[in-house]
Amino acid sequence: MEYVRRTFQADVTSHYQLPYPDFILHPRTFGKQSKSSRNLNSRDVTVIICLSAGMRIPGFAAKMKYISLVILVVQNASLILTMRYARTMPGDMFFSTTAVVMAEVLKLVGCVLIIMCQYVGFRACTQHLYSELFGNPMDSLKMAVPALVYTLQNNLAYVAISNLSAATFQVTYQLKIMTTALFSILMLGKSISRMQWVSLFLLFAGVSAVQLESTGATSSGKATGEKVETEQNPLLGLIAVVVSCISSGFAGVFFEKVLKGSVASVWVRNIQLAFFSILLGLISMWTKDGAAVSEKGFFYAYNWVTWMTICMQAFGGLLVAVVVKYADNILKGFATSFSIILSCIASVYLFSFHITLQFAFGATLVIFSIYLYGKPARPTTTNSDGMKGLPTKISETGPSKLKGEKGE
Numbered sequence: 414m415e416y417v418r419r420t421f422q423a424d425v426t427s428h429y430q431l432p433y434p435d436f437i438l439h440p441r442t443f444g445k446q447s448k449s450s451r452n453l454n455s456r457d458v459t460v461i462i463c464l465s466a467g468m469r470i471p472g473f474a475a476k477m478k479y480i481s482l483v484i485l486v487v488q489n490a491s492l493i494l495t496m497r498y499a500r501t502m503p504g505d506m507f508f509s510t511t512a513v514v515m516a517e518v519l520k521l522v523g524c525v526l527i528i529m530c531q532y533v534g535f536r537a538c539t540q541h542l543y544s545e546l547f548g549n550p551m552d553s554l555k556m557a558v559p560a561l562v563y564t565l566q567n568n569l570a571y572v573a574i575s576n577l578s579a580a581t582f583q584v585t586y587q588l589k590i591m592t593t594a595l596f597s598i599l600m601l602g603k604s605i606s607r608m609q610w611v612s613l614f615l616l617f618a619g620v621s622a623v624q625l626e627s628t629g630a631t632s633s634g635k636a637t638g639e640k641v642e643t644e645q646n647p648l649l650g651l652i653a654v655v656v657s658c659i660s661s662g663f664a665g666v667f668f669e670k671v672l673k674g675s676v677a678s679v680w681v682r683n684i685q686l687a688f689f690s691i692l693l694g695l696i697s698m699w700t701k702d703g704a705a706v707s708e709k710g711f712f713y714a715y716n717w718v719t720w721m722t723i724c725m726q727a728f729g730g731l732l733v734a735v736v737v738k739y740a741d742n743i744l745k746g747f748a749t750s751f752s753i754i755l756s757c758i759a760s761v762y763l764f765s766f767h768i769t770l771q772f773a774f775g776a777t778l779v780i781f782s783i784y785l786y787g788k789p790a791r792p793t794t795t796n797s798d799g800m801k802g803l804p805t806k807i808s809e810t811g812p813s814k815l816k817g818e819k820g821e
Contacts, residue, residue, distance in 0.1 A: 482748055488732065489752035490583070492725045494759055497579040499722045500571065501764075505714040508706060509571035510698035512723050513564065517694055519727035521687035524680045527731075545681045546688075553685050555671050559664040560689035564697060566660035567726070569653045576650030578766055583756040584623045584776050585654045587749070590786060591616055592662025600666050612785035619778030624651055626771045683731075745787060750780040 500506070525542070532538040546553055574582050591613050597603040605613075672682060698706060706713070753776060760766035 482751075484732065485745065485748035486751045486755060488725070488729045489749060490755040490759065492722070492729055493574065493579050493583050493586075493752075493756055494763065495718065495722045495725060496571070496574045497582070497760075498763065499718045500575040502718065507712075507714040507716075507719050508698070508702045510568060510694065510702050511706065511711050511713075512571070512719065512726075513567045514691060514694040514698060515723045516567070516726040517687045517690040519724065520731065521684060521691065523728055523731050524683045524687065527680050528678075528684075542681075542684070545677055546685065552675065552677075556668075556682060556685040557689045557693075559668045559671075560686050561693055562660045562664040562667075563686070564690050564693045566657045566664065567694075568697060569657040569660070573650045573653035573657060576645045576647060577654065578760060579764065580753075580757040580760045580766055580768075580772070580776075581623055582650070582654060583753050584779050585620050585651070586658060587616060587753075587779050587783065588620055588655065588658040589661040589665075590783065592658050593665055594662075594786075596662045596666040597669075600670060608788065609786050612782040615778050615782035615785070619775040619780075619782060622775030622778065623772055626769060626775075747784070749783050753780055 500509075528542065529535070529538045532541060573586075577585065594605055594609070594613060598605065668682070668686070672679060675682075757766070757768060757776065761768065
């Protein structure tokens with residue numbers, strides 16, 4: 414076993430730069446094993462090669478891949494539809510600023526529960542959280558920047574969805590792909606391929622086609638293509654969603670930069686982010702709706718739709734973060750595309766949305782651009798057997814040793 418571990422560290426990790434080779438070759442991976450490498454059969458070696466090369470073994474991971482697709486589609490589409498329904502349904506309207514705060518509170522609770530599951534005992538968990546959150550205050554303060562931007566983004570999302578149809582908002586909100594790419598180039602020094610630049614151009618063209626139709630109409634419910642009772646301003650909705658996309662791109666890239674420059678887990682960073690977001694959300698709520706909240710109450714006009722929207726905002730991102738490890742960029746692109754289609758179809762039945770030829774053309778460009786942007790480059794590494802992505806030295810040294818010699 415020791416020989417195989419060293420062999421793969423020398424051969425496989427040099428090709429694929431695996432971060433945890435010892436985990437892959439841990440004895441628990443193969444059940445009850447002795448220390449002799451001769452007890453590893455050909456199937457075990459195949460499993461090691463597949464895991465080391467990043468290949469997916471049929472079974473649970475394959476099923477989770479399609480489960481992830483369904484979850485991503487449902488989460489992306491249902492959140493927009495629920496937010497739209499909550500902001501256009503008849504009756505008293507809840508304060509969107511309080512909904513933003515409550516979403517961050519639930520997100521904070523969810524991240525704390527996840528960390529508690531990773532530690533044995535309440536005391537160990539609290540000590541870990543205290544050291545991470547208060548042991549280095551200046552490091553924690555870094556999350557105040559994306560928290561401020563995310564608070565702005567979440568509040569603007571309610572403004573946009575209140576003035577744009579669910580389908581129009583879903584399509585236009587994909588501009589965050591462009592803003593994220595641009596901020597990644599400026600802040601992280603990343604480079605994107607020529608195909609991705611083409612996809613960004615198509616994305617902008619598709620969103621422009623959708624928005625030109627929306628803003629070209631009157632500023633009533635007809636402007637969004639839906640039959641609604643409240644007066645709406647598509648131009649205000651467009652400005653809100655564009656600023657929201659810019660905020661999303663900057664905050665996401667800044668958050669990624671902080672994660673790469675620290676050893677804190679993503680859950681600890683999310684706790685820090687939620688903590689500052691709650692404080693900034695309360696300030697925003699008091700500034701905008703302070704007098705009304707004091708008079709009518711924090712949970713004024715809350716109903717099951719409001720709570721459903723808040724829960725989907727809070728746990729949707731955490732849920733996607735958990736299942737997305739089973740998906741690749743193509744799968745996430747398909748999920749986003751399907752969610753746009755699902756939102757358009759659902760809007761026809763739920764909000765009497767009218768799909769025009771111009772809207773269909775713009776939405777098609779956006780869907781196609783998402784597919785192009787997430788399409789990976791073709792692999793160029795080929796071994797002596799003509800197979801891509803598999804190590805070559807294991808066939809020369811590993812199997813011969815396994816057959817007749819003991820591990821060192």
